[in-house]
Amino acid sequence: MPIRFDEAMDGALRDLEAQGLLRSLREVDSSQGPIIHLAGVEVTNFSANDYLGLAATPELKAAAIRAVERYGAGAGASRLVCGSLAPHHRLEQALAAFKCTEAALSFSTGYATAVGTICALLTKDDIIILDKLVHASIVDAARLSGATIRVFPHNDLEALSKLLVWADSRRSSSAPGRRARVLVVTESVFSMDGDQSPLAQIVELKDRYGAWLMLDEAHATGLYGERRCGLAEASGVANRVEVQMGTLGKALGSAGGFICGSRRLIDVLVNKARSFIFSTAPVPAAAAAAEAAIALVQSPEGVRLCSQLWHNVDRFRAGLQNANSVPRSAIIPLIVGAETAALQASTELLARRLFVAAIRFPTVARGRARLRVSFSAAHETSHIDHLVDALNTANLQFLTDSF
Numbered sequence: 147m148p149i150r151f152d153e154a155m156d157g158a159l160r161d162l163e164a165q166g167l168l169r170s171l172r173e174v175d176s177s178q179g180p181i182i183h184l185a186g187v188e189v190t191n192f193s194a195n196d197y198l199g200l201a202a203t204p205e206l207k208a209a210a211i212r213a214v215e216r217y218g219a220g221a222g223a224s225r226l227v228c229g230s231l232a233p234h235h236r237l238e239q240a241l242a243a244f245k246c247t248e249a250a251l252s253f254s255t256g257y258a259t260a261v262g263t264i265c266a267l268l269t270k271d272d273i274i275i276l277d278k279l280v281h282a283s284i285v286d287a288a289r290l291s292g293a294t295i296r297v298f299p300h301n302d303l304e305a306l307s308k309l310l311v312w313a314d315s316r317r318s319s320s321a322p323g324r325r326a327r328v329l330v331v332t333e334s335v336f337s338m339d340g341d342q343s344p345l346a347q348i349v350e351l352k353d354r355y356g357a358w359l360m361l362d363e364a365h366a367t368g369l370y371g372e373r374r375c376g377l378a379e380a381s382g383v384a385n386r387v388e389v390q391m392g393t394l395g396k397a398l399g400s401a402g403g404f405i406c407g408s409r410r411l412i413d414v415l416v417n418k419a420r421s422f423i424f425s426t427a428p429v430p431a432a433a434a435a436a437e438a439a440i441a442l443v444q445s446p447e448g449v450r451l452c453s454q455l456w457h458n459v460d461r462f463r464a465g466l467q468n469a470n471s472v473p474r475s476a477i478i479p480l481i482v483g484a485e486t487a488a489l490q491a492s493t494e495l496l497a498r499r500l501f502v503a504a505i506r507f508p509t510v511a512r513g514r515a516r517l518r519v520s521f522s523a524a525h526e527t528s529h530i531d532h533l534v535d536a537l538n539t540a541n542l543q544f545l546t547d548s549f
C-alpha cells in the first residue's frame with residue numbers, strides 16, 4: 147500500500163501538536179524594533195536578535211537604498227560567476243579591518259557560512275569536536291562533512307581535554323599520508339542560554355593538542371570587547387582562533403554570515419565552500435547595510451548603543467524576582483521545563499502585549515523549554531519595567547539550574 151501524501155503530512159502535524167511542538171508563522175507588518183505589529187496587534191518585542199537596534203536605523207536603511215539605486219535589487223549570479231559586486235568586497239574589507247584579520251568572506255546566511263566552511267575544511271578522515279549546545283547549523287555542517295563527530299558536555303573543559311587527547315592519539319596512529327585534522331567548534335555566547343564559553347582555556351587546550359578552533363560569534367559580534375569585535379577580542383585570544391565566524395543578521399542588523407581569518411583560509415573557502423560557490427550572491431543592499439553597521443559599531447554611537455543595551459539588561463535582572471543565576475547577556479533564558487508550559491507562558495505575556503518567544507525542542511533539549519528574553523539598545527525603560535512587572539505577577543516557576 148502506498149502512503150498517502152496528505153495523510154502523512156497530517157500525521158506529522160498531529161504528532162507535533164500532541165507534543166506541544168507545533169510551530170506556525172506569525173506575520174509582522176512593521177519594521178523590526180522594540181514595538182512591532184504582530185498579527186495585527188502592537189506588541190513590545192523581546193524576541194529579536196537585533197541587539198543594538200540597528201535593523202531599522204536611518205544609517206542602515208540609507209546604505210541599503212543607495213546600494214539598490216546603484217547596483218540594483220539582485221546580485222545576478224554566484225560571486226565566482228559575475229555576482230561579486232563592489233558592496234561585497236567593501237563589506238569584506240570592513241569585516242577584516244574590524245576583526246583585525248588578513249581577510250574575510252561573506253555568505254548569504256550564517257547557516258550557509260557554517261555548512262560551507264566546515265565542509266571545506268574537513269573530510270571523512272578528520273575529526274570534529276563540538277560543544278553539546280552549538281547551533282544547529284554547526285551540527286548539520288559536521289554531519290554533512292562526514293568527519294568523525296565527538297561532542298563534549300556544555301563548556302566542560304575536562305571532557306574537551308579528554309577528547310583532544312583521544313583525537314591526538316588517533317591521529318598519531320593513522321596511516322602515513324594525510325594526517326587527520328582536528329577541529330573544535332564552539333560559540334562565544336550561546337544562542338539559547340546566553341552564557342559564555344571559557345574561551346581562553348579552550349584556546350590553550352586546542353593549541354596544546356594541535357587542534358584548530360572555529361568560533362561562532364553570532365551573539366557576541368558588536369557587543370563584547372573594547373572594540374566590540376566579540377568574545378575573542380574581549381578574552382585576548384582573537385589572533386589564536388583559526389576560524390572566526392559571525393552573522394550579519396543579529397547585532398549588525400542586516401542579513402548574511404561571514405568568516406574572518408587568514409588570506410589562505412579565505413582563498414580555500416572561495417574555492418571549496420559549496421554554499422558560497424553554488425549560490426547566488428547576497429543582494430547588494432544587505433552587504434551595504436552590514437558595512438554601514440560595522441562603521442556604526444566602531445563609532446562613538448556604537449559605544450553608546452552597547453552601554454544602553456547593558457543598562458537595559460541590568461535593569462531587567464535587578465527587577466526579576468523568580469530567576470536565579472541569570473547571566474549578563476543580551477539573551478536571558480527563563481527555563482520553564484515543559485513545552486506546553488512555555489507556550490502557555492508566552493501566550494499569557496502576549497495577552498499583555500509582550501512578545502517573548504517560547505523556545506522548544508529541537509531548538510533546545512526536550513523538557514528544557516523556555517522563554518528566551520532578548521534585549522535591544524532600542525528598548526526604553528518603560529518597556530523593560532512592563533516586562534518585569536508582567537513576569538513577577540504571572541506566577542511562573544523557573545528552573546534554577548539554568549545550565
Ligand SMILES: *Cc1c(COP(=O)(O)O)cnc(C)c1O
Nearest residue numbers: 255256257281337364393395402
Ligand atoms: C543565528 C545563528 C546562526 C545562523 O545565522 P543566520 O545568519 O541567521 O543564518 C549561526 N550560529 C548561531 C550561534 C546563531 O545563533
